[in-house]
Amino acid sequence: MAENKHYFDLKDYTFKETPKSVRILFQVLKYAFLVVCCLVVIIPLIIVLFGSLKTHDEYIQSNVFALPAVPQFSNYVTAFNQGNVLRGLFNTMIILVISCFGTIITGTMTAFVVQRFNMMFTKVVKAIFLIVALLPSISMQVTVFQIVNKLGLYDNMAAPIIMYIGTDIIAIQIFIQFLDNISVSLDESAILDGCSYPRVYWSIILPMLRPAIATVLVIKFVGIYNDFYTAQLYMPSPKNAVVSTALYTFVGPYGAKWEIIFAGIIICIIPTLVIFLALQKSIYSNLVSGSVKE
Amino acid sequence: MSANVKQKRTLLEWVRGYTGQKYITTVLFLLIPIVLLTLFTLIPAVNMVIFSFQERDQLGVNPKWIGLDNYVTLFTDPTYLSTFKNCIYYFFGSFIQLALALLIATILCSKIKFGNLFKGILFFPYMMNGVAVSLIFRRFFQKGDGITNSEGTLNTILALFGLDPVKWLSTPGLVNVCLVFASIWRYIGFDIIMFIGAIQSISPDVYEAADLDGANGWQRFWYIVFPSIRSIVALQLVLAIKGAASVFEIPYIITGGRNDTSTFVIKTIDTAFVYKKVGLGSAMAIVLLLIILIITGIQKLCFRERK
Numbered sequence: 344m345a346e347n348k349h350y351f352d353l354k355d356y357t358f359k360e361t362p363k364s365v366r367i368l369f370q371v372l373k374y375a376f377l378v379v380c381c382l383v384v385i386i387p388l389i390i391v392l393f394g395s396l397k398t399h400d401e402y403i404q405s406n407v408f409a410l411p412a413v414p415q416f417s418n419y420v421t422a423f424n425q426g427n428v429l430r431g432l433f434n435t436m437i438i439l440v441i442s443c444f445g446t447i448i449t450g451t452m453t454a455f456v457v458q459r460f461n462m463m464f465t466k467v468v469k470a471i472f473l474i475v476a477l478l479p480s481i482s483m484q485v486t487v488f489q490i491v492n493k494l495g496l497y498d499n500m501a502a503p504i505i506m507y508i509g510t511d512i513i514a515i516q517i518f519i520q521f522l523d524n525i526s527v528s529l530d531e532s533a534i535l536d537g538c539s540y541p542r543v544y545w546s547i548i549l550p551m552l553r554p555a556i557a558t559v560l561v562i563k564f565v566g567i568y569n570d571f572y573t574a575q576l577y578m579p580s581p582k583n584a585v586v587s588t589a590l591y592t593f594v595g596p597y598g599a600k601w602e603i604i605f606a607g608i609i610i611c612i613i614p615t616l617v618i619f620l621a622l623q624k625s626i627y628s629n630l631v632s633g634s635v636k637e
Numbered sequence: 638m639s640a641n642v643k644q645k646r647t648l649l650e651w652v653r654g655y656t657g658q659k660y661i662t663t664v665l666f667l668l669i670p671i672v673l674l675t676l677f678t679l680i681p682a683v684n685m686v687i688f689s690f691q692e693r694d695q696l697g698v699n700p701k702w703i704g705l706d707n708y709v710t711l712f713t714d715p716t717y718l719s720t721f722k723n724c725i726y727y728f729f730g731s732f733i734q735l736a737l738a739l740l741i742a743t744i745l746c747s748k749i750k751f752g753n754l755f756k757g758i759l760f761f762p763y764m765m766n767g768v769a770v771s772l773i774f775r776r777f778f779q780k781g782d783g784i785t786n787s788e789g790t791l792n793t794i795l796a797l798f799g800l801d802p803v804k805w806l807s808t809p810g811l812v813n814v815c816l817v818f819a820s821i822w823r824y825i826g827f828d829i830i831m832f833i834g835a836i837q838s839i840s841p842d843v844y845e846a847a848d849l850d851g852a853n854g855w856q857r858f859w860y861i862v863f864p865s866i867r868s869i870v871a872l873q874l875v876l877a878i879k880g881a882a883s884v885f886e887i888p889y890i891i892t893g894g895r896n897d898t899s900t901f902v903i904k905t906i907d908t909a910f911v912y913k914k915v916g917l918g919s920a921m922a923i924v925l926l927l928i929i930l931i932i933t934g935i936q937k938l939c940f941r942e943r944k
Contacts, residue, residue, distance in 0.1 A: 380755075381758045452667075456667055477929060482906075486682075487677055490684075540658045569767050586768075588768075630830055
């Protein structure tokens with residue numbers, strides 16, 4: 344079985360009779376190519392890490408690749424204390440938790456009703472959700488802004504939370520597609536046992552949707568943690584900063600102090616890195632299953 | 638009296654019965670989603686159409702009906718539609734991105750050591766915060782001035798080869814290429830993961846059959862792998878076109894749309910929020926929406942034909 348993991352091999356691209364030396368050359372090229380690609384990814388990041396550990400003078404004078412003479416952590420302290428990063432992380436976490444919870448509850452409920460009840464009304468709702476998913480979200484903000492303003496949600500953390508919950512049509516689609524593959528006979532047998540519909544949703548559908556929920560959580564995390572314009576547009580005051588906007592404001596007052604900006608960048612990346620390393624495998628599979636369904 | 642009681646009972650029965658339950662559950666479960674959908678998507682969408690025929694500011698004081706004037710401005714004043722020409726850079730960039738991703742995915746699916754490490758490194762930028770990525774690339778392409786900055790990463794690398802520093806972000810033409818590079822850097826990991834998923838979903842039996850028939854590596858790729866992932870490639874291509882039409886974050890943060898790097902979406906947001914021309918901004922949003930609808934329509938047609 345282990346053999347089956349390797350579906351085909353670059354070395355087979357050459358004809359079977361090719362001499363061994365050519366095959367070795369192919370192997371070398373293969374690794375060299377991957378290493379170069381990885382270096383392209385890593386070098387910009389390493390520069391940031393090195394830079395964040397340098398003093399200001401050292402940063403100006405030394406080569407970007409030079410290691411810091413004595414690693415300085417004062418940039419991190421400055422970024423944390425003055426750069427609003429701590430508040431940004433905290434706000435982002437609150438927004439993440441509430442919106443994820445909200446999306447999963449409303450998303451699964453919507454999907455359950457829309458996919459299971461074959462009524463005129465639910466069909467119309469389903470069609471609307473599918474069409475609406477096409478609207479380009481950034482330029483929609485031109486008019487969403489007026490609504491947020493009228494609701495008195497401007498510069499309030501509730502604005503992004505409600506929007507993340509209310510406009511996540513991809514999540515609903517993922518849940519609907521997943522429900523398509525769960526047999527209705529389970530619902531029916533529960534109903535024969537006297538379960539009500541809300542009960543069927545809670546005890547049968549919701550637990551069955553667990554893999555889809557994981558998918559949505561991964562997509563949601565990447566989307567919200569990295570979202571910039573929603574916070575930039577609706578929460579301009581520093582007390583409502585999220586990670587992205589906190590980092591963005593660095594550019595102003597610290598415009599010339601790149602070593603502090605670098606420290607801010609590293610602080611922002613660390614939570615992502617931890618989550619990525621912990622959940623690597625499931626992130627890959629969830630992203631694949633999430634977007635194939637799009 | 639008795640009739641009343643009877644009616645009440647039937648209502649109660651109706652509620653308890655499955656038809657009644659179905660309606661009540663539908664209403665209860667869909668209440669919040671529909672309210673949110675109406676507030677944040679349907680009303681704004683309708684407003685967008687209405688506003689696009691008006692001249693109005695952010696607060697909507699004294700909106701004026703001006704008919705098609707916004708659209709006329711849009712299609713006659715070159716400052717607006719010309720921003721689409723920058724999308725062409727991203728469009729070509731996405732072809733390079735897809736080809737590169739396919740090559741990398743193919744290699745990663747072959748017998749290879751440290752495959753997971755390579756995959757992890759190449760994928761990680763996709764998880765990273767967009768502002769962080771943009772700032773990293775500001776530094777990457779920076780031209781040092783010797784007073785506040787040393788040379789940026791790329792110029793330092795060039796210096797290793799004895800080449801002169803280049804003003805990456807202030808040379809017209811070049812700057813867009815730099816931004817596209819940053820964009821590929823950020824998003825390629827996603828494509829790689831998608832292609833790996835597609836390649837691995839091919840049944841090993843097919844390969845065995847091909848082996849028995851004496852297919853070589855290239856034939857295997859062309860006759861087995863490529864047809865199986867063709868729909869994924871097509872899907873990614875459509876996403877790439879849509880993405881190219883609506884590029885926003887990377888140019889917005891790296892250059893702020895200066896030096897001729899503005900894109901249509903940046904222009905839309907600026908028109909609406911900086912210049913406070915909500916009517917014109919709405920018209921621009923409608924134009925983008927129509928473009929995306931057309932692309933989606935073509936996609937649906939093509940996919941249906943293949944089936």
